Amino acid sequence: MTDAERLVTLRAWPGWPWQTLDPLAVEAATRGRLVEAVDEADRLVVERMVSRSKSTLTIPAAEATVSDFSYLGRRSIVFYKRLWVELHRVLRRGVPLSEWEGWD
Numbered sequence: 001m002t003d004a005e006r007l008v009t010l011r012a013w014p015g016w017p018w019q020t021l022d023p024l025a026v027e028a029a030t031r032g033r034l035v036e037a038v039d040e041a042d043r044l045v046v047e048r049m050v051s052r053s054k055s056t057l058t059i060p061a062a063e064a065t066v067s068d069f070s071y072l073g074r075r076s077i078v079f080y081k082r083l084w085v086e087l088h089r090v091l092r093r094g095v096p097l098s099e100w101e102g103w104d
Helices: 003-012 018-030 034-051 074-090
Strands: none
Touching: 003 018, 003 034, 018 034, 018 074, 034 074
């Protein structure tokens, strides 16, 4: 899948955080790094879920803020947060975790 195709796919997801993630995703796609960021975010989320109990998924508050987007389910919240971190990484920016304001 190309970066442009991946951007279209992300934008079609329910609850896609347009203001928070879309500008970063567009920039990463333009630089040819979006697929890398998405794949790494997905890998880390799946790895985390596999290492947890199948009946319970505990998310530390420092990793993901459960906000008005809680209807998306914890996996979506964690994935979007992880993607935000990975987009900053591939764009070679410091990850400003202290600036995380939650979802749109």
